[in-house]
Amino acid sequence: MNALQEEALEEMKAAIYEWFEEQEKRKDVEGAVKRTTLQVGIFNDIVLDYRPGRTSVGSSDFGRNASGRKSMKASPFTREEVLHEVQPWLTSIVREKLDKLHTSALIDYRFTLKGRFATADGPVRLTVFDIVYEEKKRQLLERVESYIEQKLEKGAYPTKPLETFFLTRHLLDPYLFNEPDVGRTIAIFDRIQALNKERVQALREHRSDIIRALTHWAEEVFLPRHYDVTLSEYRTNENGIKPDTALKHMDEPNQPIDLLLYGAVMILRYEPSYSKAKGMTFLELARQLGSGKAGRMLKEGSDTFAREDVHLRDEL
Known part of the structure; x- marks a missing residue:
């Protein structure tokens, strides 16, 4: 040199x-x-x-x-x-x-x-x-499983937003879990909300952390697998579907696209008005991939989403 x-x-x-x-x-x-x-x-x-x-x-x-x-x-x-x-x-x-x-x-x-x-x-x-670092990864996976079992599955008390901040990111981290366990992950997100439903401000924080983790997973992991993502002159993402993209069984239960739909509905129901465009974008991108659920949601509106389509609990 x-x-x-x-x-x-x-x-x-x-x-x-x-x-x-x-x-x-x-x-x-x-x-x-x-x-x-x-x-x-x-x-x-x-x-x-x-x-x-x-x-x-x-x-x-x-x-x-x-x-x-x-x-x-x-x-x-x-x-x-x-x-x-x-x-x-x-x-x-x-x-x-x-x-x-x-x-x-x-x-x-x-x-x-x-x-x-x-x-x-x-x-x-x-x-x-x-x-x-495999040893730290092993320790973290053990702690995640222990937390889910003790605090969520067996627990009956409100949880801490800081715990939700980390847990939601870990569950959607492709370096910890190669593919998310969709059904279990959605059930965990629902359980977090159920345990904290009596504490209004804390519930907002938990939901915000769930939404941020899902948004990051969608934009950094799931969508780039199926779309070519470019940054427009207005610094927003533009998505062009990849020609070889072919998703099978997407309308069967517990497919990765269900996490995208779950995140979209969370955004539309609980985020401020200025954020709702992202939720609609997620639904539209899912529809373009061939999701019948997304098509129904776009047609019927967020207030009429069927329980079997979005897994969100009506009582929350």
Whole structure:
């Protein structure tokens, strides 16, 4: 590599080291994961945003508006150099740090480094590094099952919103469960609402967490399997159905598309008016995939959804 490229690598390395050092100085780490048994680590991903002279590292949410930030200098890398030289080098840097920290409460059962790179060929986005720590994963799965059995299936008391925040995400996490157990997952979501129905404000929080988890699963896992998703000039998702998409048995009970429909109905019934368009979008996308249930829902309206179509309890 030439001198400019070496300088760029050092800039990236410094940003990564700074992020890890800041986290290691935190004094609230152990306390954070002791709030609930459903959390085994704090961080599961970071993003390296490489712009010559302005490189930074942060959580996956940071820098979503960073596209307007201009680099101070031209990038010394081509796209191919990022893919074949920079990525392996960064992997070794992050792996070295994680080898010392992965058993600590700082790191979740899975850790991902994503990258956004300015290059001479234009911006490049990629997953630089991804690893699953099997022992932490095993512990988390055991805790999830124990919580469901003790607090939900056998429990008779209200539950904590923080527990629902983590549980809903775990149940829909494809790295924990390759495919969600649709019938059981919907039953768990219903049970959470039933246990908390007397506490109005808490029930809103539980429902909000269920909706956020379902929305994330729909947009990041389920829909990309069947649609090509692009970002419009208005920064909204545009979905084009993939030509080879063919869903079978979708109107039989407990199919993955039922989770999409369940999420759509939750949004339409319980979210503010400005959010309801997303619920209608989910129904329309399900209809395009051939779901008869979605077609009936769109035709009849959310107030007339049949129990067998959406699984939501009328009394909630």
